Amino acid sequence: MTEPVADPAAPPAATYGADSEVGRLRTVVLHRPGPELKRLTPRNNDKLLFDGIPWVARAQEEHDAFAEALRDRDVEVLYLTQLLTETLEQESARNHAINAALTGLHLGDTMRGYLAGFLRDASPAELTEYLTAGIRNDEVRGGFGLVTSLLASDDFLVDPLPNLLFTRDSSVWVRDRVAITSLSMPARKRETQLTELIYTEHPRFRGTRRIHGWHSEHVEGGDVLLLAPGVIAVGVGERTTPAGVERFARQVFHADLAHTVLAVPIAQERATMHLDTVCTMVDVDKIVMYPNVADSLTAYAVTLDDAGTSRTERGDAGDLSLRVAEAEPFLAAAARAMGIDALHQIDTGLDPVTAEREQWDDGNNTLALAPRVAVAYERNVETNDRLEAAGIEVVRIAGSELGSGRGGPRCMSCPVTRDPLPV
């Protein structure tokens, strides 16, 4: 896709962006759970990365309450599907989205041709639904042939995207740029085609400069933590790869978005799929962290090797040479890069079993609305008590159904604008 042309009617892109995890939150993108969750069955839920089969109506209620809690604090809530529908009003965006959705090698030309025509005739809202909830073999009314005969009736021709709920992962704002991420799990790959389209074609975002991209090495937004202006921690584990963080670091240095990237190895397990499942920032110098990993978490500080060179002399991002320090304890490396005496850890309970349970239920996955104000799942009683004891105001939300996809308030939100931190 080509670089977007600035639209004079659009607000300047510089009004968007974030340079920390805790600056006052102004605008956020959420995805209200919809028909894509109704596609989950006990046979496909593992592949689709859900640990259970959510009760969709209740999940919607819980999500509406989450959105309301944000609006009550004057946060502007944008919905991903609404942005997508508005984007799809443009012919070029529709064609792009349709072509991208039909590239799968499972379709065959007969079905691909039929679906292309069918989707072209759909309204923008219908197209949004087909692109997010998917299309099952037994739902088509044409294009019949070998493929439709031999696939099972409940096989998907266009896969549903139940993990759209976790808007954190498919894009990340770093200062005034948006990174389109590259998701590693097959069930989530298509999500970034949609976020790329929105940030490229939606009038509201036209002119926004992008970094990374869904063709690049894997980086997922849940692994990216803006610890402080200029300091970004990136988890490397089940999702983000070593090559992903290397590419990401070069790009943020090239665009002068950060001076240090901390590459943080995390266990390649479902329970710790992203860095934000084990820690998130709740204040400028406080992080809620899973105690069972706190002592072993390390970081490799990555900086530019030619820090004295001016940007214009730097050429391509790929030419930048990186300096990679030895691994050291995460909290110490983070504090040094952030220029503070200590990054204080608030942990999820000293009893390792309670900590493990609350970690699994996203106790460490809080969304800061401002320094010392964080949204958290109400069920993580011990973690929330400890947050309050440390002076953090906890905005509690229900998540009995939302949590079945293994994601908390941070995963379910993509901050588009946060106030810069006071200096």
Ligand SMILES: NC(=[NH2+])NCCC[C@H](N)C(=O)O
């Ligand atoms: N940032 C996060 N922790 N996101 C959680 C994503 C959960 C989702 N079911 C997945 O496995 O991908």
